[in-house]
Amino acid sequence: MKFFAVALATLLAAAPVAAQETLLRARLNSDIRSTDPGTNRDANTDAVVLHIVEGLVAYRENTSVGPLLAERIDIAPDGLSYTFTLRNGVRFHNGAMLTSADVKFAWDRYLRRETNWRCLPEFDGRGATKVTGIETPDPRTVVFRLERPSALFLANMARADCGGSGIWHRDSLNADGSWNTPIGTGPFRMGEWRRNQFVEVTRFPDYSARPGEVDGYTGNKTAYVDRVRWLVIPDASAAKAALLSGAIDINPDIANQDLEELRARPDIRLSATTTMGMMALLMQTRDPLLQDVRIRRAIALTLDYPELVRALSDGQSTYNPSVIPTASGAHGAVQQQGFSRNIEEARRLLRAAGYRGQTIRMLTTRRYNSLLEMATLTQAMAQEAGLNIEFEVLDWATQLDRYTRGDYQMMAFTYSARLDPSLSFEMVSGPKATQPRKAWDNAEALALLQESMQVTDPARRQALFDELHRRFIAEVPMIVLYNDANIAAHRTSMTGFRSWATGQPRFWGVRLQ
């Protein structure tokens, strides 16, 4: 009997133990819209899709652009052609090798109007430049020909909201050319998508990783977990309960007010970073009252910036008066020059402008807590100088509609991340006659901005950004407050996760114990 027991124990010990499959569960605050890169999308869609598809280039951790599917990028001296040499040995999720023909196939679809690719205007001549031709001289080389040089060509190509201009295999399409499912080259392949419940991706074992470390959306993207399941959990409190109970491993974007509680827990780790999203107070420069720059400046001088930003971000961000995010390489000493509180000067300016207590209406929303708080605190601080600001709370769709039409006096608003400084200025600048959503309408500034989009010399570009910032502060078309912080909370069983400037989670390089 004893012999059998020993033999059984030995047998069990020697038997190969199947490695336990690892499943990482993350929170999504709303379902993804589609799996078609850069078309029917939102930030959640981008986050999932960019685990599946990869583009020729991608943003690095420091928000510069680096190669991803490309091994090398050669730019012609006149800036009118970009030659991409593809990496060797890259496979699609269906086993096919990546070739230049696949790149051209995907790009031809992106450039068709009926695809509704979000970034088409940047490549069809309406925006930064026009792609006049895509050539494939050999299976590893792709040449993009441009109508005019553009400093933003690669930056636009890498944008997350453009789906990273991801290259997918032609079998991603149905027979009629419509989108079916993404067959990309990324570290994960598409798994099950149960609408409004979860979307799952599975590790791609034949993934061809770049050497080195995790670096933004490029770098080493080796997946270590077998599956990632994003669970749709709209309610923040339910998401917190799920994290604490272990029903999810990570909540990539927690509310600031939960910070202290989660920080105190031994089973939870936090990963915080300042993103490139921008929180700002817009002022309609066409409004009869606010067209007077003295009133706009007076409003700017009433705010106690360090205190305001500390309160709004729960101490996670610092005052940034520039549209260029603090995490950007183009953000320097000039961009730190902004406003500081001076109630006496504000009163003087208001008197000089003939302000007699007229009501200024500010729009805000409950969709983002910080926007509602921004309106409340601004109202209170401005009151000290005699400014009469009243605010109106709208739902997000209504506020976005009013923003688009320029139909406001003041507005507490949040802009999504732009990773290139030219794009940061472009999102707020433009002729109001044709683009009423733009906050800053100044012909000279627009000329400088156009130049920044064409020149490729970094020093010249920086000089242009510095000049744009000085003019922006002098004209006060809006008051930039800070770049929002992204705080991810994950269980200690999860290692290798790091949040970064885009605020989007990355689950390659992540391990589960």
Next chain:
Amino acid sequence: MIGYAARRSLAAIPTLLLVAIAVFLLMRLIPGDPAQLMLGDAASAEEVQALRRSMGLEAPLPLQFLHWAGAALGGNLGRSITNGEPVLPLILSRFSVTAAIVLLAVALATLVAVPLGMLAAWKQNRATDLAVVAFATLMLSIPSFWLGLILLLVFGVKLGWLPVVGFVTFAEDPWAAAAYIVLPVATLVLIELGGMTRMARAATIDVLRLDYISHARAKGLSEFTVMRRHALPNAFAPTLTLIGLVLGNLLGGIAVIETVFTLPGLGRLLVEAIFQRDYPVVQGVMLFVAGIYVVVNLLVDLAYPIFDPRVTAE
């Protein structure tokens, strides 16, 4: 009875038409543009207009309505403009989740509330009655999201007995499905218990004052028989009306409960569609909800004669 049901169904057509027109117009009157929401803050007016055109939102409103209503008559409620899914299957799949929870919760709440209300009425103004009334009032006063979160924290996080997030259908795994719906059902039962108990109590008190109850007691019937055979049928009729209203209300979506417990139900679908200005989904869900009210009210009316012989379906 069949003729009555048919007449009531026909009478519902103008109601449904009015609902369709009102929802269509109201959605277009409120500010907010689905194309703008999809494209975000970076989109130009030209891009927004192009997307609106591709969504069919640039056509004149009467034409849009006729197009939608014509298709709806044929059972086609269109496709979601945010994710392209056909609306009717979407509604039916979400409704199945909501209906499973609501029907179970209302049945359980009824089974508890009616005896509890009758007990309180029978023991009127005594300690039992006071305790039941206090409990019912407490349940009426507690917001559903708060109660749901508390149950979630206690049974999901602290005790770890029940899953905190997720949903599995009964077809996939009956045991797991049951585990996922325990907390939402319990929350709904507790919330609805208050109103139903009070209604059952009030109705029973009225009935217990009537002469035929005294007559039954005088005959020497036991109190249990008096309550079950004589008081219950008459006291249940007003509660049945309330149950009908509650059912109609809840089957139209339990958005708060669905959000707290991450259930893919009809209420969450509607709320998200409103925020996204997903016109076809909002119109489809509202029409469906109106239909639910019509059907539930009809069923309640048809059930009345069973409990109260004075009422006839005709």
